[in-house]
Amino acid sequence: MAHDYFRALRDVALVINSSLEPREVLHKITEQTAATMGCKASTIRLLDSTSRFLLPSAAHGLSTTYMRKGPVEVKRSGLDGEVLSGKTIHLKDATADGRFQYPESAKAEGLVSVLSAPLMADGKAIGLIRVYSAEEREFSADEVTFMEAVAAISALAIENSRLHEALRNNYELMAKHAYSVYED
Numbered sequence: 001m002a003h004d005y006f007r008a009l010r011d012v013a014l015v016i017n018s019s020l021e022p023r024e025v026l027h028k029i030t031e032q033t034a035a036t037m038g039c040k041a042s043t044i045r046l047l048d049s050t051s052r053f054l055l056p057s058a059a060h061g062l063s064t065t066y067m068r069k070g071p072v073e074v075k076r077s078g079l080d081g082e083v084l085s086g087k088t089i090h091l092k093d094a095t096a097d098g099r100f101q102y103p104e105s106a107k108a109e110g111l112v113s114v115l116s117a118p119l120m121a122d123g124k125a126i127g128l129i130r131v132y133s134a135e136e137r138e139f140s141a142d143e144v145t146f147m148e149a150v151a152a153i154s155a156l157a158i159e160n161s162r163l164h165e166a167l168r169n170n171y172e173l174m175a176k177h178a179y180s181v182y183e184d
Helices: 004-017 022-037 078-084 103-109 141-183
Strands: 041-047 053-060 089-091 112-120 124-132
Touching: 004 022, 004 141, 022 041, 022 053, 053 103, 053 124, 078 089, 078 112, 078 124, 089 103, 089 141, 112 141
Parallel strands: none
Antiparallel strands: 041 053, 041 124, 089 112, 112 124
């Protein structure tokens, strides 16, 4: 069984190296992660600039209604607060666990068990990745290790994408400045 996780991790790494378009890469990561773990759905949420809210950045297998259930506020979600402190957390039944911010929405969507891992960059959480199961289940040690590995390479891809975008913006500013110097 571990062999499948190595292959799946290789596939996630190939997806990350295939494009510099963050939306496309993150969507493929959620799709690959849910399929590998036999889960109904997967999401990646990133912290906003205030670190108060987790913004949806990619999702696979969830309805538009569920994705629009409301803002995910870190201080109102015990689960997300724990994950953002650097822990991988498993909720056997998210609809009955007080740490899940929207249990009724999860119930309506048919979500039961949840596994969440932090996306860490430079020792700081920048978001999280989550898988949702339609039935109550345990996650094996191999599955937890796979999620943590996907989270680590996803965080690296996100940071690389942000650096690429910053470099591109700096280059464009420098090009505009050089152009205006020659015009004067």
